[in-house]
Amino acid sequence: MQPSSNPDATLLAPTGFDDGHERPCALELENGASRVERRADFLGQTALEVWPDRHDEPVTIRYRFEPSSAVLSDQVWQPRRNRYTQASDALVGEVRETIDTALPVHEQIRQLIDRAETHFSYGHGDGRFNDGEETVPTVCGTTRGSCVDINTWLLAAAGALDIPVQYVAGYWFHPQKTVTYDMHCWLMFRAGEETICWDLAHHLKWGVEERQPGRNPAGGRRVAMTVGRGLRFAASHGEVAISHFSEPVWLLPGGTVEDSELVARIHES
Known part of the structure; x- marks a missing residue:
């Protein structure tokens, strides 16, 4: 530093x-x-x-x-209630209308991933989509979002459905590089006894066409620094x-x- x-x-x-x-x-x-x-x-x-x-x-x-x-x-899966994790009433209504909660949890998670993809294209804009909001809002149409934006929406949306989820912050290193200048984040979900990792931002950023759960969809190396x-x-x-x-x-x-x-x-x- x-x-x-x-x-x-x-x-x-x-x-x-x-x-x-x-x-x-x-x-x-x-x-x-x-x-x-x-x-x-x-x-x-x-x-x-x-x-x-x-x-x-x-x-x-x-x-x-x-x-x-x-x-x-x-304890890892205990929800934290703050402006970065709590869904707005509009977001709660959206996910409850569009996600089939009768399905197994891993299929609900996949529906959430698909829903997030309709809302975000990968990119860095001016500020965050939830700047100035006391809860995480819904998104109208498609907006540009970074890994933080995409995972903030997913974190709050999953919480609104009582799906155990946590936000992990750390670093990711490109497969052909050993240096990075920025943080990265991804999500862990729990489905029964299974922990499922998703990094939709990297699917979008690096053009990984097959949408599949996994800790490192674009390859390379990552390390986790904190959770929550x-x-x-x-x-x-x-x-x-x-x-x-x-x-x-x-x-x-x-x-x-x-x-x-x-x-x-x-x-x-």
């Missing part, structure tokens, strides 16, 4: 999430010897609040992940809420947050 413009800023960095595919097993810091572990208000997820030794230099964080076969606990939307942490400058937490953020006096340029790289060991 590039340095903050404020010398009193501290860096809040996620420590990683075991999604049953990979788990974080080590974390090292460069230019951040002073640190305190902070615990989120959901699932006991942790982050490190870091005080840089040199405020005019970047902070480097090195994560190590290893394969995991962990079974996700029932709107995580809250109590830190040295006060409580902070982060809507989707994968990239470290600078915490400023007064409780405000400052983003910074990120470069994430894979180093195979």
Whole structure:
């Protein structure tokens, strides 16, 4: 992470999430010897609040992940109610009219994916489709949306049908690249004892024609940093809420947050 413009800023960095595919097993810091572990208000997820030794230099964080076969606990599927997850009355009405709830859960999920595809084409516009809304709205026609937009709609729509679902934030690396400059997100659904991953945004962005569930439809590599939307942490400058937490953020006096340029790289060991 590039340095903050404020010398009193501290860096809040996620420590990683075991999604049953990979788990974080080590974390090292460069230019951040002073640190305190902070615990989120959901699932006991942790982050490190870091005080840089040199405020005019970047902070480097090195994560190590290893394969995991962990079974996700029932707690993971507990719904979070906030403006990023709660469906508006209009959205509730839409999905209840268009999704056949008599079908098995995995078929309801597929209908939701198909419904989302009628609402979104992949792309980054100005802001989010739910900006300024207290609940997640329905979408009229087709709008341009990023992975965050598409998964926000799906998250709220599934919740309106009481389908267990969670939002995962992390990083994705193209099959031919070992560097990325941005976060990515995807969804986990639970159908009985089965966990089903969907990344519709990558089907749309990379032209994957066959719509099938899977953690990595476009290939490459991904790692999960957190689960859930709107995580809250109590830190040295006060409580902070982060809507989707994968990239470290600078915490400023007064409780405000400052983003910074990120470069994430894979180093195979």
